[in-house]
Amino acid sequence: MRYFCYALLVFILVGCAATKYVPSKINGVSFVAAGNAVDSTHTQPVANIYANAAAVMPFGFIRDKSHPEIIHSTNRQWFGETKAGVKQYIEALRKHDMAIMIKPQLWLRHGEFTGFLKMESEANWKILEETYSSFILKFAELAQETNAEVFCIGTELEEFIKNRPDYWHNLIKEIRTIYKGKLTYAANWDEFWRTSFWAELDYIGIDAYFPVSDMQTPTVEDCIKGWEKHKPGLKEFSETLDRPILFTEFGYRSVDYTGKEPWRYDRSMTSVNLEAQNNATQALFNAVWKEDWFAGGYLWKWFIDHDRVGGLENNQFTPQNKPVEEIIKAHYKVN
Template sequence: MRNLFMLLISLFFCSCSGQKSKINGISFVASPKEINDTNIDPVVRVNANWAAVMPFGFVKNLKEPSVIFNTERQWWGERADGAKRTIELLNQKGIKIMLKPQIWVWRGEFTGNISMDSEEDWNTFEKSYEDFIMLYAKLAQEMKVPILCIGTELHTFVQKRPEYWSQLIQDIRAVYKGKLTYAENWDQFANAPFWDQLDYIGVDAYFPVSDSKTPTIEEMKKGWEIHKSKIVALQGTIGKPVLFTEYGYRSVHYTGKEPWDSNRTNGNVNLEAQSNALSALYGEFWNESWFAGGFLWKWYHNHDEVGGEDNNRFTIQNKPSEKLIQSLYKDD
């Protein structure tokens, strides 16, 4: 009887500790200028225990076979020195890091459509991308970063050049000893060919979950059913935990209809829709044993100057959803 009691106690504490280990993350937007520890305090107050740090590389168009990165023309936080200092500041406050180097195409064209027209251009682009990622793989190792994300929303590149990616992962592991993931878009996550080589199945979780102007939490949870079943199926096949490398909703009407939409149109502010959408997503996933957690899109360094109740963008800063996430992240 005593052995049964001890087993039950052990299972109770294991389940609790499993909850505590969830990644309650924010996506920390690169700052134009150097920041200090006061810029990290709001991250602590929202009870985040992880942050994605996102240095950038740039390509001129979808056919350009070179990545421009770590140049003086970039914002401070987009370069290696800025990323390193940002990691240091977050670590000092007890925040763990996923380093997530990303590509930006001029004029905001979708990275998933990057594709070269010749083998020569593919080879040039692949070498350039390798240089970009290896710079940050070495930084991740130097800074003892727990997770490195090796790419974001690059499905054409990934699916057309699988041998390249398989070799790149081996090269990264030769210099970086932490965990690896890749951030694939919500509609392509099942098609990445290398999940078995990584430690997390990374999904940018902008799934359409409701056509309503102000959907209820229950309506959005219902909207998750078909998507969640696909996530569960892939997770069962691959056997790796699922990480939402990005998740979030704008505070705007119809926020669950096309959550990926980042147009610059103002107005149609809907704070309730944002809060309901985040509540539904959290309720659907955070208690699942196979789910590692996620990184909320997105969080700015200048907390007092961003967001607010007239803002319809993704950030939760200075909106009711900030208090919601503070509560949800605390309870986890």
């Protein structure tokens, strides 16, 4: 009997060792900040689509390039954009066993693209760096306090990173002294190739608005074909750096030509095309999700008042109360 048990144990161990471990994917949503605290009525819809992770996004604000001081954690901000709000959101999401990414972001006045943020004097660079450190380290402390699984050190800041590389290398070192979890950075889809510090982080983070189709109503097949133009480079990049790729944002508007320039959010695009959103989303799942180099991602974007947002007349990114919500639910349930 002892020999049989020993032989069985050896068989199990050898069998397990021979099977490649494949970690579960991050099936996440970008949980948008609001002016109030959240409760189960706000978080249950996230659990209902079988999401296992959520990005919580505090904001800092910059008036303009001539006034580079980052304003953050003030009583003039929405509750969900502050440290207290982020902590409360995390506590509510944890009740559904959600893994958490804290993803601090900047907002430039008039919605200017943060990737172009570039100072014109050394004095202004210093102000930007000092106030960015204050902003980001505050939330690194919160990430450690709340045991957040992932912390994102910045979002779409190409010019800032390109012009001040020493600052970013030193900032990462300082964050590591505070926060002991996984680090990433959310690079724009056409920026990540040039980001210099991936080897110092745990995930290659990409806001994945890759163009995949020029069709007005893209088919699943055409979008998959479009992904084949990007996947070899992503795979090679991941393998070269020995880091998995994480889509820190992904998603498509329910609008005509949604796969052509997926990053566009301007109001000049007025059509409503639910089928386009369905097909582009399904194609991303089919083309990318099971790849070994891919860690998962966070859907852009999910608002807290589920019953009041999205819907069949909405042409923005949110999948809420649209047919694509069922596609996401079906995919997240089994992956």
